[in-house]
Amino acid sequence: MCKPRPVLFKWRHFEPTIILCAVRWYLRYSLSYRDVAELVIERGLPVHHTSIWRWVQQYAPELNKRCRRELKPTNGSWRVDETYIRVAGAWTYLYRAVDSTGATVDFWFSTKRDAAAAKRLFQKALRNPAHPRPRVINVDGNPSYPRVIGELKQERKLSRQCRCRTCPYPE
Numbered sequence: 001m002c003k004p005r006p007v008l009f010k011w012r013h014f015e016p017t018i019i020l021c022a023v024r025w026y027l028r029y030s031l032s033y034r035d036v037a038e039l040v041i042e043r044g045l046p047v048h049h050t051s052i053w054r055w056v057q058q059y060a061p062e063l064n065k066r067c068r069r070e071l072k073p074t075n076g077s078w079r080v081d082e083t084y085i086r087v088a089g090a091w092t093y094l095y096r097a098v099d100s101t102g103a104t105v106d107f108w109f110s111t112k113r114d115a116a117a118a119k120r121l122f123q124k125a126l127r128n129p130a131h132p133r134p135r136v137i138n139v140d141g142n143p144s145y146p147r148v149i150g151e152l153k154q155e156r157k158l159s160r161q162c163r164c165r166t167c168p169y170p171e
Helices: 016-028 033-042 049-068 115-127 144-154
Strands: 077-087 090-099 104-110 136-139 163-166
Touching: 016 033, 016 049, 033 049, 077 115, 090 115, 104 115, 115 144, 136 144, 144 163
Parallel strands: 077 136, 136 163
Antiparallel strands: 077 090, 090 104
């Protein structure tokens, strides 16, 4: 007796395992839709690159939603800094927050190195439910960080017990 297909794959011509394999290849490796189609064709299945595109559009958000729950959450010790990098020919500031294990909490691009950009980074990071509220935030010598952390404590977006440690050269 034939096993019924999951509802998510109803009316699809190919088996769910083939679709998921192609979508995974596209998402995991830097391949084009034509490259993935070529890999599937090499395995004996005639598929067009537009089918791969439709599969990615359909199943990537669902895979993201299901995998996101399985990721290890970040911890409460954050390290925040900024660096000046070139993006698409323009110099911008990359604000980044990582936890003590090196897992990325969040990042933010800004044209200016100011308190408003730092605050947007913290607000974005604190909005994500996957990240617990930090108990300690290690920052570099940028004077806007302690001021922004103080404002966020006033707004009750950070707890009063959250410490801000300034270290000019973080590890």
